[in-house]
Amino acid sequence: MTFLTVRPGDSIAPSRIGVLLTNLGTPDDTGYGAVRRYLGEFLSDRRIIEANPAIWQPILRGPILTLRPRRTGRAYRRIWNQERDESPLRTYTRAQGEALAERLAPDGVAVEWAMRYGTPSIASGIAALLQRGCEKVLLLPLYPQYSATTTATANDQAFRALMRLRNQPAVRTVPPFSDHPLYIAALARSVRETLTGLPFVPQRIVASFHGLPRAYVEKGDPYAEECTRTMVALRQALDMDETAMPLTYQSRFGPAQWLEPYTAPLIAGLPAQGVTRIAVIMPGFMADCIETLDEIGNEVRSEFLAAGGTDFALVPCLNAAPATIDLLEGLARQELAGWLPAPSA
Numbered sequence: 001m002t003f004l005t006v007r008p009g010d011s012i013a014p015s016r017i018g019v020l021l022t023n024l025g026t027p028d029d030t031g032y033g034a035v036r037r038y039l040g041e042f043l044s045d046r047r048i049i050e051a052n053p054a055i056w057q058p059i060l061r062g063p064i065l066t067l068r069p070r071r072t073g074r075a076y077r078r079i080w081n082q083e084r085d086e087s088p089l090r091t092y093t094r095a096q097g098e099a100l101a102e103r104l105a106p107d108g109v110a111v112e113w114a115m116r117y118g119t120p121s122i123a124s125g126i127a128a129l130l131q132r133g134c135e136k137v138l139l140l141p142l143y144p145q146y147s148a149t150t151t152a153t154a155n156d157q158a159f160r161a162l163m164r165l166r167n168q169p170a171v172r173t174v175p176p177f178s179d180h181p182l183y184i185a186a187l188a189r190s191v192r193e194t195l196t197g198l199p200f201v202p203q204r205i206v207a208s209f210h211g212l213p214r215a216y217v218e219k220g221d222p223y224a225e226e227c228t229r230t231m232v233a234l235r236q237a238l239d240m241d242e243t244a245m246p247l248t249y250q251s252r253f254g255p256a257q258w259l260e261p262y263t264a265p266l267i268a269g270l271p272a273q274g275v276t277r278i279a280v281i282m283p284g285f286m287a288d289c290i291e292t293l294d295e296i297g298n299e300v301r302s303e304f305l306a307a308g309g310t311d312f313a314l315v316p317c318l319n320a321a322p323a324t325i326d327l328l329e330g331l332a333r334q335e336l337a338g339w340l341p342a343p344s345a
């Protein structure tokens with residue numbers, strides 16, 4: 001094994017604590033090549049696609065990576081942050097990292113952010129923390145609901161980078177926060193703020209989470225339970241029931257059965273039941289991205305309006321709102337207990 005030469009405390013900075021925010025990832029541009037590279041890395045992760053690589057890789061390298069990058073590239077172009085020339089997911093993850101860094105700077109805590117697929121890589125985030133003198137590192141995957149396909153693979157990637165260090169920092173990981181009071185408070189606030197600004201009163205607030213193959217849940221992935229936990233707490237915070245705020249799953253990929261009910265058909269079926277005014281919240285996404293802005297904000301919206309819906313609103317993801325940074329700071333401080341001095345009473 002070749003070891004990286006970077007070591008904790010390698011710089012002039014004294015021993016420090018570091019926090020690494022990790023999110024999913026995104027292509028570097030919307031062109032065919034960049035999207036193909038990104039999807040190739042993403043869909044080669046065996047936490048994402050569990051099928052035998054001898055069977056999966058020819059399918060991936062054949063039809064999928066030939067056809068899908070064009071369609072996905074078009075979707076990225078519709079939502080691209082032109083000002084920064086990057087995807088919204090990267091813009092918001094950076095904003096979350098910078099805002100959290102400001103909150104933790106008085107305690108001498110360094111913050112970096114990174115992506116599981118694409119750039120900036122998790123290895124580069126860890127290297128940056130080590131160069132800043134961090135001897136203790138907290139990994140904070142930006143997924144409120146645990147899944148092996150998200151939280152675990154982000155942490156795996158960090159540990160892969162740590163495997164290459166002779167002198168490793170001490171490491172902690174943040175547990176899922178699907179019903180953490182600060183998370184539920186941030187979601188409830190975003191719903192209330194959105195509703196206040198709307199020219200109509202929605203008859204339903206449909207909650208849409210990224211889906212997962214049903215087989216993964218049957219094999220023990222706790223993701224579906226985590227989503228339910230979020231919804232129970234959020235409905236309670238907003239005094240709504242399951243009819244007023246149903247739980248649905250979006251972003252199905254491939255022919256297998258995924259978690260149900262599926263978001264798109266449920267929403268397209270609402271006008272036939274007399275429900276023509278809706279808002280959609282996507283609580284599992286900490287930042288707006290192609291799945292929220294395009295799949296829900298464009299595709300599902302058009303289907304709803306074509307089916308007879310009249311009013312459709314998106315509740316923005318938590319992004320870098322002050323309540324979101326309160327949540328990230330709260331999570332970090334909670335998990336840094338014993339590393340950071342206890343707050344004086």
Ligand SMILES: C=CC1=C(C)c2cc3[nH]c(cc4nc(cc5[nH]c(cc1n2)c(C)c5CCC(=O)O)C(CCC(=O)O)=C4C)c(C)c3C=C
Binds near residue numbers: 049068072087213
């Ligand atoms: C088998 C495939 C997939 C699994 C399992 C999966 C799980 C999963 N993903 C997210 C969050 C995001 N996924 C995003 C994009 C995306 N996801 C898949 C496939 C699976 N996801 C694909 C092919 C894509 C790319 C877009 C496309 O081609 O349709 C994103 C957006 C990234 C961005 O830059 O905007 C997020 C976020 C979760 C939370 C999850 C498991 C619960």
Ligand SMILES: [Fe+2]
Binds near residue numbers: 210251
């Ligand atoms: Fe996904």
Ligand SMILES: [Fe+2]
Binds near residue numbers: 251290291295
């Ligand atoms: Fe999608």
